[in-house]
Structures are given as C-alpha cells and as structure tokens.
Amino acid sequence: MSSHRIRLTVNGVAREILAPANRTLAQLLREDLGLTGTKQGCGEGDCGSCTVLLDGEPVNSCLVLAVQAHGHEVLTIEGLAQGRELHPIQQAFVELGGIQCGFCTPGMILSAKALLDKTKRPSQEQIRRALSGNLCRCTGYQKIVEAVSEAGRRLSRGRR
C-alpha cells in the first residue's frame, strides 16, 4: 500500500503527516493528531458525527481520505474555543440545553458554524436544513435549533 506525505492546516496550525493511502481524515485527526473531539459514528456518511470544516465547508471526515485533504484547511471542534473561552456557538449549546450525551455535538456545532459564517440570522428552516446531515440519537433537535438561532443572534450583535 502506498503511503503519502500529507501537508494540511488543522485549526490554523500547519501539519505534516506520513499516512497510508487508506487513512481517512477522521482517523488522521483522531489517531495521528490526537484530536478526539471529532467523533466517529457510522463511518459511512449518514450520521454526521465526524463533521469537520474542509476549507470552510462541512464534510464527513470518515468519507474523506487523508491524502485528499493534502493542501487544504481543516477546522475541528478543538479549533473553536479561544483559550478557556468557548465560541459563542458552543456557549449557546451549553446554555440552551443543546447538548445531551454530547456525541453529535462537535458535528452539530461545526455544521452550525458553516451556516452562521454565511447566514448571520438564519430562519428555523435554514437551520434545520443546515443540520440535516447530523443525527442526534438523544433526539434533542429542538434545543439544538434554538441554540443555533441564539448563537446567530449573539454573533450578529458582535458579542462573544
């Protein structure tokens, strides 16, 4: 099996990793870089728990080969907080009960970030559509939608 020298930016830091061809981006993040905030659920692109932002757009990192991420920029859940201060989306999830078991949360928050980066004050429908690739088995969707909506309000007021 071929192995590849992969250069990519993860959470703003340039990284270089030697990885076999069959390494997924999810594995590279979790196993090579120890960034276990990215969760691996179904492994086939249905659940969205492994969602990360690739050049700002949400993707299922279980269905991206690490070698395909060469030269690109990845944002994981670990890249959101500034020191001990949570990102406004994270803070809204905590305050509004958008987190139950927490397994879907990193993916939900990254999908929400991709939405809010483009649409400052999304409608409920826009939020639901943006999160439609993220499953919450605790079924806490309503609180999650409310948290994203509140995060949008806070971000558009420029508060952190």
Add this chain to the structure above:
Amino acid sequence: MLLPKFDYHQPRDLPAACGLLAELGPEARVIAGGTDLLVNLKHGRIRPKALVGLERLEELTGLDSGRGRLFIGARTSAAHLAASRSLGGGLRLLAQAAGQLGSPQVRNRATIGGNLCTARPAAELPPPLLCLDARALLAGPQGQREVALSAFFKGPGLTVLGPDEIMRGVVIPRPGLGGGGAYLKLGLRRAMEISLVNVAAFLQLAPDGRTIAQARVALGAVAPTPILSPRAAQALIGQRAGDKLFAAAAEAAARDARPIDDHRGSAAYRRDMVRVLARRALEQAWDQARGRRGGKS
C-alpha cells in the same frame, strides 16, 4: 469501519490518468468525492488494488458557458451546482436536484461525475440532465468522445464508460427564453434519502407563449436506469400548455415507468407517484417557462 488496503495515485492531467487506468486494468477505480466509493470499499463490496484520485485534474473543474452550451466539469460538487448562478432560468431544475442530494456534508463532496458514473437508478442528477438533453464528455487514451446522456446508462451501476475512460464533464445546450423546468423527489424523509421516485420535467414554449415546442419528462427509481418518457414528450410537443394536457402527459409518463416492488415501496405506488409528480413538475415547469415563479413542491 476500516478501509481495505490500496495504492493511491494522483495523476496530474487527464492523459496521465487514462494511461494509468489502462496500465492498472480492472484492479483500479477512479475516485472523486468518494461519498459512494468509500462506503462500498468499507463494506467490502469492491476490492480495488488501486484508486486513481482526480483531485489534480484541472480539466474536470468549473462551469463554462460558450456558444449556447454550458460545460460542467465532472468534479463540480452538488453543493456548487445547487448554489450556482449559472443555473438560473431553464437550467434551474438541475440546481434544484443538486440541492436535494444527500446532506450538506455529502453535497460538499459528491460530484456530478460521480453521480452519473455510479449509475444508480434513483440518483438525483440524471433526470434533470436527461431533460436538458445533456451529453457526457468521456476522455480516453485515444482522445475524447461525446455520448448523449440518454445512451450513457446501461443498467444499475452500468454505463458505456470504458475501463480506461474518465468522464470529463457534461455539456448542456442552454435553453432560450420560454424554457422552464422542475425537479421533484419523493422520499420518506427530507434529507439523506434515496428517492422512492424522482421526476424532472422541462418545457420549451414557442414564441406564442402557449404552444409547447419541446418537452422532456425524465423519471428516476422506476426502471433499471434513469429514463426519459417518450410517451409524455409525445403527448406534450406541439400542444397548447394547460392543466388537462399536463394530466394526460403525466398519465403517459406513468405508463413508461417500469418500477419494481422493494422495501421502499411497491411498484403500483411508485407508478401512481410518477403520475402525481410528473403533473406537478410540468405545472411548475410551465410557471417557470412563462416567467412566473415556480410553485411549491
């Protein structure tokens, strides 16, 4: 789920990629977005020794308008199509279909080339592309050939693409004024869903704004491949647009459907839904062709 072992190749241009496929033979598979291929690899449905990644092939990127035709590179993502300003007017049905494929995460990776070359009967993009009279550009070691999309699909997962060929993209004749289309999908839920039935319709009105100069209705998930409905087109072309005509054309489309019973739905239900969706799609296509905003799905 772990991936099996394979070698990964990243050719720098199309000739190199086709040469590599010719050299590696049937043990190699092409990968673009990977949303379909990697799942099949994980499930062990296919065991290629090598993957040929298309990420360096600039020939496969971008949307390009010229001489009344629109070229769409095979690597163009569904998300890009869904948001593309190039797909307004009579091309809107393609953006509509792309926006209903999978989930946001899948749309960001899944490509138009992958959606066509995997040749799934229920795929989102073939019906609108069939309605738009798209042609597939296939590159091989001997150069490029053009195949009408209606002749591209051979069966579930089967196409005319040769083992050393790569789809470079599709070209669509740009509809003029008075062209309008719509895509409708029926599933059990609104995301990450495989269509029970999908229908695309396209109408080109004559300058009188009422006579149908050209019409196509395409159906997905009701035959071994996505199909055009010849009976629906025949019922529509040359006639004056209107609700009664659309109802008759939708009946005709249902007669062209050859659905099967499976766990997602019965053949009888699918055929009936072809009728319902085709009528709605034609009404919406007409609204758009007349310059009215499309109704709700």
